[in-house]
Amino acid sequence: MKVTKFGGSSLADGQQLKRVFDIIRDDPERKVVVVSAPGKRFKDDTKVTDLLLSYARATIEDTDATDIIEAIKHRYHAIGNYFDLPDYDLADLDEQIDHLSTKHYRSFDYLYAAFAAHGEYLNAQLVAKVFTHLGVSARFIDPKEIGLLVDDNARQATFDTKSYDTIAELDLSTSERLIVPGFFGYTKSGDMATFSRGGSDITGAIMARGLRADLYENFTDVSAIYAVNPNIIDKPAAIEQMTYDEMRELSYAGFAVFHDEAIIPAIQGGIRINIKNTNDPEVPGTFIVPPTEVQQSRPVTGIANSNRFAALYLHRYLLNKEVGFTLRILEILKRHQISYEHMPSGIDDLTIIFDKTLLTQEKIDGMLADIASEIKPDTLKWLPSYGIIMVVGEGMRNRIGALTEIVSPLKEHHISLQMVNQGASEISIMLGIQPDLSDLAVKAIYENIFK
Incomplete structure (x- = not known):
């Protein structure tokens, strides 16, 4: 049996x-179909x-949302x-769209979540109607029906992993x-709550695991x-097969x-x-599998980059000698409800890298003020834009010269690095770089390794 997400x-x-x-x-094995909301038809x-999010804002602001x-x-x-779907099928969807603005929501966050979720909620109903109309029996499954529960983060x-039992x-x-x-x-209170953007992939994976x-x-x-x-690269190499960990590292970084x-x-x-193309379904695509199933590991599987990061640089002499120094930093982050991505350090220096899409200016200002007053660093800098490149491959485990292959082409292009960090998994090397040089650096690394 296959779970198939579009x-x-x-x-x-x-x-x-x-x-x-x-x-x-x-393919009769494609029993469960997970759908996203309709995307862009053209650029x-x-x-x-x-x-739907614009509709939500208009509802909150009590402005005209007719258009x-x-x-x-x-x-x-x-x-x-x-x-040629019957009019009454579409009228049912219209009624649900109109009713969205008349419901009671326990907060604006839950209102936004419910409006956004209806992109998928309505589309799943429509797809089931179309399939049945075309002669393939199909039934819409509300996540509430199968007990797909989530926490209260709207x-x-x-x-909630306990939901696997009901999904099964x-x-x-x-x-x-x-x-x-x-x-x-759905939360335990019955409210719709969304995963992060692009979260239909998560639903598909949950259904696949729950149904084995x-x-x-x-x-x-x-x-x-x-x-x-x-x-960045015209006609780059396709990845036929990769491990779970490789995909997770690369997805995280872009x-x-x-x-x-x-x-x-x-x-x-x-x-x-199996990642496949709707417009060319006969192409095998890319398989993401456990490490034991990978037939051949090349030195580098993929290179990803993202400029969605920001960084805090802190310098203070002998910070490596101070017991509990990092704990004090972490307590400040916790106080301001801030998570961090990476924390490379030296004997006198510490860099903390953040996903800036999760920050507000108020949180940044509060964190910096507390670090300045409580930690009293000799130097404290906030870097509002920070680029990260992840070079990932199972074949890098214990590979002599892997770092040289990655950084040597950067020297030839006069690109300096702000940070180099190899993950504990040994399958990735992270580079910190000026955001405006990120694409050039990726191109240089790719051409050195793949060509």
């Missing part, structure tokens, strides 16, 4: 949904989720009309396809995961094809993942 670009319009239908119809289009509501309805109607929810009870004995909306679950699927297929708009961003948190349920359940 991203927003695969469901953007009727023509794309027809391809999805053909993929599901042609300057607006995703349905973004329209936004009509734009949302139009997206679902356009798909339904492509398949817009960055964490899955889902009846798969019929030929019926089960259509599950991705991206959200043989394979989790993740259909998107590319034919494979590539060794480097195709926007590979947008697969959500890094979605790897965890797959690891825990030993579920193989």
Whole structure:
């Protein structure tokens, strides 16, 4: 049995949904289908989720949302009309869209979460209606029906693993396809709460583990995961096979094809993942598998980069001699509810790297003020933009000269590094770099290693 997830670009319009239908119809093992909200149909289009967030803002601000509501309805109607779906099926979706602004929500965060979740919630209903209309029996599954529970973090929810027991009870004995909306679950209070953006991958992995699927297929708009961003390198090498850990490291640092948190349920359940292209489903794609299944490990599997980071640099003489120094820093971060990504250090220096998408200016100012007054560093600098490059590969374990192969081409391009850190797993090397030099550095490393 396979759990199959389709991203927003695969469901953007009727023509794309027809391809999805053909993929599901042609393989009876594809029993459970996890869907995202309709994505962009063309470059300057607006995703349905973004329209719903605009609707949420208008509701909070009590401003006229008529045009936004009509734009949302139009997206679902356009798909339904492509398949000549009966008007009453679309009227049902319209009623739910209208009703969103009249419900009571316990906070603005939960309002935003519920509005955003309805992109997937409505689309799953529509997909089930279309499949049945086209002759393939399908049923919409509300995550509430299968007890898909999450914690009380409305817009960055964490899955409750106790839910695997209820998911496992889902009846798969019929030929019926089960259509599950991705991206959200329910709190114990019955409120919708969403995973982080792109979280439909997480739902798919949860369903695959809970149902003990043989394979989790993740259909998107590319034919494979590539060794480097195709926007940096023209026609980069495709990755045929990679390990869970390699994918998690690369996703974290910028590979947008697969959500890094979605790897965890797959690891825990030993579920193989296959990234495939909706528009070219016969291409094998990329398999993400346990380390024991990798047939050949090349020195580097992939190179990822992201400029979404910020960093705090602190210098104080003899900080390495002070017992509890790091603990005092961590207590300040905890006080301001700030998580950090990395903390490389020297005998007199410490750098703390943050994901700046999780920070507010108020948190930054409070943290810096407390560190200055309580730690009293000789130097304290805030770097608001910080680039990270991750070079990842199982083949780097115990490989002599791996770091030289990575950093030597940077010297030739006169690129200096702000930080070098090898992870404890030994399969990744992290480089800190000026954000404006990040793409050039990735290109230099790729050409040295792959060409």
